[in-house]
Amino acid sequence: MTEYFQSLGMSYEFAWFAATIAGILLIALPLMLAVAMIIYVDRKVLGAIMMRRGPNVVGPFGLLQSFADGLKVFLQETIIPSAANKVLFLLAPIITFTVALAAWAVIPFNSGAVLADINVGLLYVLAVSSLGVYGVVISGWASNSKYPFFSAMRAAAQMISYEVSIGFILVCVVLWANSFNLNDIIIAQKGHGLGFVNAFAFNPLLFPLFVMFLISAMAETARAPFDLTEAESELVAGYQTEYSSMSFALFWLGEYANILLMCALCAILFFGGWLPPVEWEPLYAVPGWIWLFGKMFVFFFIFSWTWGTVPRYRYDQLMRLGWKVFLPLSLLFVVLISGYLMLTRYAPL
Structure with missing residues (x-):
């Protein structure tokens, strides 16, 4: 990835820095999305084991429930x-x-x-x-x-x-x-x-x-x-x-x-x-x-x-x-x- 940024005309130092930041974002952002999804999976599996429905209202099949919960928490007072x-x-x-x-x-x-x-x-x-x-x-x-x-x-x-x-x-x-x-x-x-x-x-x-x-x-x-x-x-x-x-x-x-x-x-x-x-x-x-x-x-x-x-x-x-x-x-x-x-x-x- 460093070579790619160097091909855009950056010096090696800036290319390495940009590549490192891009690599961190490529890991951190999908990981945050994965965390939201596995919370949904967790609740669905527990719902099935306990013979409940689990999240099924917010978004198709309840897929947006974790994001709704995150928004609710974000809007609360610290x-x-x-x-x-x-x-x-x-x-x-x-x-x-x-x-x-x-x-x-x-x-x-x-x-x-x-x-x-x-x-x-x-x-x-x-x-x-x-x-x-x-x-x-x-x-x-x-x-x-x-x-x-x-x-x-x-x-x-x-x-x-x-x-x-x-x-x-x-x-x-x-x-x-x-x-x-x-x-x-x-x-x-x-x-x-x-x-x-x-x-x-x-x-x-x-x-x-x-x-x-x-x-x-x-x-x-x-x-x-x-x-x-x-x-x-x-x-x-x-x-x-x-x-x-x-x-x-x-x-x-x-x-x-x-x-x-x-x-x-x-x-x-x-x-x-x-x-x-x-x-x-x-x-x-x-x-x-x-x-x-x-x-x-x-x-x-x-x-x-x-x-x-x-x-x-x-x-x-x-x-x-x-x-x-x-x-x-x-x-x-x-x-x-x-x-x-x-x-x-x-x-x-």
């Missing part, structure tokens, strides 16, 4: 509690939203179609996504109210607990793919499963890690059945209790952008990303981004399906699952996979 720390109160949703968008910079949508194709892409995603806890903690503290503060502490503990096991799961994937680069991880899955399936998930050693990653992703994004940060009977609306208008909407946008990111990571790390499901040449005629979006949609449907069918965990159950089950298991698989690779791939000749 209320800041008198005892709140105003700067931090307004900064918290901005941090949450910005961090959720920043992680998408290294997500490959097709071969070479990535904003920043860096060698440590997976490490970047882990580092940036872990910053989201700051927005949560700051929002709870700055509200100067006990209910948001309790919820923020609970959310911080929950997010940190499951980030630990996610980190060890990512170590296993990196060991197998022999790269931190997300494009290289995708290419390493070519024909990996049963000799013709483009997925790590069909590997007996990596499939349990996929299951743990999917569950940990739900806990990391505070998605049901781990939505204890917004437990209605205990915390009203969690750390968002004192927020209104666009500051409240930024939390929602950031939350759903994170959910989409986790769906993308499930597809990229375990199901071949932009590769077709199986090694069959005609399938490569379909653009890679369509395969990636299709896989992301399947995982988002699993997220919504789980929300509508699985009861909420108690907090002690949540912590026990993270620290006493997933952490030891992920550590065990690090040992098993590294040992297996040392015996096979790196065995002396």
